[in-house]
Amino acid sequence: MREHSPLPLIAALALAAPLAAPPAEAQQAAPLVIRDVSVIPMDREEVLPGQTVVIRDGRIESVGPAPARLPADAIAIDGSGKFLIPGLAEMHAHVGSPEANARILPLYALNGVTTARGMLGAPGHLALRDSLARGLVLGPRLLTSGPSFSGGSITPEEARRRVREQKEMGYDLLKIHPGPSRAAFDALAETAHEVGIPFAGHVPADVGLDRAIEAGYSTIDHLDGFMEALVPPGATGVPARGGWFGLNLVPHVDEGRIPRIVTRMREAGVAVVPTQTLMENYASDLTGDELAARLEYRYWPADQVEQWRASKNARLEDPDTPPAAQRARYIHVRRRLIRALYDGGVPVLLGSDAPQVWNVPGFAAHRELHLYVDAGLTPWQALRTGTVEIARHLGEEGRSGVIRPGARADLILLDANPLESIENTMRIAGVVVNGRWISGEERERRLAGLRTGGR
Numbered sequence: 001m002r003e004h005s006p007l008p009l010i011a012a013l014a015l016a017a018p019l020a021a022p023p024a025e026a027q028q029a030a031p032l033v034i035r036d037v038s039v040i041p042m043d044r045e046e047v048l049p050g051q052t053v054v055i056r057d058g059r060i061e062s063v064g065p066a067p068a069r070l071p072a073d074a075i076a077i078d079g080s081g082k083f084l085i086p087g088l089a090e091m092h093a094h095v096g097s098p099e100a101n102a103r104i105l106p107l108y109a110l111n112g113v114t115t116a117r118g119m120l121g122a123p124g125h126l127a128l129r130d131s132l133a134r135g136l137v138l139g140p141r142l143l144t145s146g147p148s149f150s151g152g153s154i155t156p157e158e159a160r161r162r163v164r165e166q167k168e169m170g171y172d173l174l175k176i177h178p179g180p181s182r183a184a185f186d187a188l189a190e191t192a193h194e195v196g197i198p199f200a201g202h203v204p205a206d207v208g209l210d211r212a213i214e215a216g217y218s219t220i221d222h223l224d225g226f227m228e229a230l231v232p233p234g235a236t237g238v239p240a241r242g243g244w245f246g247l248n249l250v251p252h253v254d255e256g257r258i259p260r261i262v263t264r265m266r267e268a269g270v271a272v273v274p275t276q277t278l279m280e281n282y283a284s285d286l287t288g289d290e291l292a293a294r295l296e297y298r299y300w301p302a303d304q305v306e307q308w309r310a311s312k313n314a315r316l317e318d319p320d321t322p323p324a325a326q327r328a329r330y331i332h333v334r335r336r337l338i339r340a341l342y343d344g345g346v347p348v349l350l351g352s353d354a355p356q357v358w359n360v361p362g363f364a365a366h367r368e369l370h371l372y373v374d375a376g377l378t379p380w381q382a383l384r385t386g387t388v389e390i391a392r393h394l395g396e397e398g399r400s401g402v403i404r405p406g407a408r409a410d411l412i413l414l415d416a417n418p419l420e421s422i423e424n425t426m427r428i429a430g431v432v433v434n435g436r437w438i439s440g441e442e443r444e445r446r447l448a449g450l451r452t453g454g455r
């Protein structure tokens with residue numbers, strides 16, 4: 001595999017055609033009342049039992065003991081024995097062509113991913129963002145980057161021009177891929193600050209982590225550039241090519257360098273989106289067959305899963321693949337980074353890179369949460385990465401990622417307490433997406449309609 005190459009699926013997604021007429025998903029007009037539910041508001045570590053949550057016009061209207069008067073026309077939902085958490089936001093996600101989106105968008109929503117930051121934008125995604133915001137299409141609220149800044153041929157002049165153009169077109173951020181030269185990157189960063197648009201994504205080799213932090217990345221995704229930064233300057237025998245996000249560098253990594261990086265990140269206010277599930281699925285000892293046996297692949301095109309399965313098996317058999325101990329240490333170092341960044345006050349933001357390799361939209365976000373717990377976060381801390389931390393990053397503190405009056409009505413109703421086990425985030429009894437209630441029954445029916453295989 002070419003170092004840091006944008007992956008083949010994403011190349012296909014980038015060819016997104018303009019949005020076709022979306023199927024109408026009439027937005028719910030009636031208010032919702034979720035009764036007698038245990039609320040995990042996420043702005044404090046607490047479970048509030050016996051709450052009644054009233055939702056109207058896409059917002060949470062009230063949260064508390066049952067009010068004396070409930071809206072007469074409300075849809076009543078029995079929350080007894082259940083737990084309510086805010087919907088999840090995912091900061092490294094992808095949407096694609098209208099055809100691909102017919103599967104991608106509902107999979108996010110039905111799994112409680114109610115905000116997604118699309119990290120490979122195309123002009124059609126601006127109209128899609130609008131359709132989603134208006135509730136015309138079932139799916140998460142979309143934030144979208146512009147088409148990526150990729151490859152070594154981009155000149156500083158071109159970078160400046162494209163930054164202005166993407167800002168004018170209304171994209172939410174700029175996406176950086178590997179490749180741009182230091183000069184092109186510097187021009188991009190300077191112009192982005194000038195016109196006021198954030199930039200995020202990979203850290204080009206010619207830029208490096210130190211410069212990326214100094215330049216004011218909004219988020220560094222995949223922990224790109226971190227392995228390189230953990231190799232002490234002057235180390236000998238370091239391979240010229242870092243391999244898959246620094247996998248080849250692992251024998252040269254000095255974990256003692258982590259605290260300094262954490263301090264710099266915190267002081268500069270740069271966030272990370274780990275996409276740890278992408279990395280672990282790539283580097284782990286799990287065979288393609290073991291991965292492919294997971295239940296979520298019944299909702300993903302079988303030919304693609306087969307391709308992933310065959311390529312993972314081939315990689316494990318390839319004598320050029322780093323040995324198991326090196327791959328295990330790679331996972332260990334990345335987990336240690338996630339924990340150190342979180343504990344050090346660096347915003348760690350949920351993101352799995354769905355639907356990139358092995359990551360089925362929605363399901364992958366829950367796997368990502370699980371890996372943050374494996375990295376040493378508590379379930380509460382892991383949930384923060386997909387809720388209040390992202391709200392703060394987006395400048396929406398108190399208005400999203402939280403259960404309180406006035407906040408967006410994006411919610412997940414769970415059959416069990418996710419603070420006791422993070423696996424309980426997948427025990428979904430229903431979701432509220434942009435104020436619209438999808439019961440467990442409707443969710444099952446819609447998922448069944450998306451099934452591709454008989455596993």
Ligand SMILES: [Zn+2]
Nearest residue numbers: 092119353356
């Ligand atoms: Zn991606």
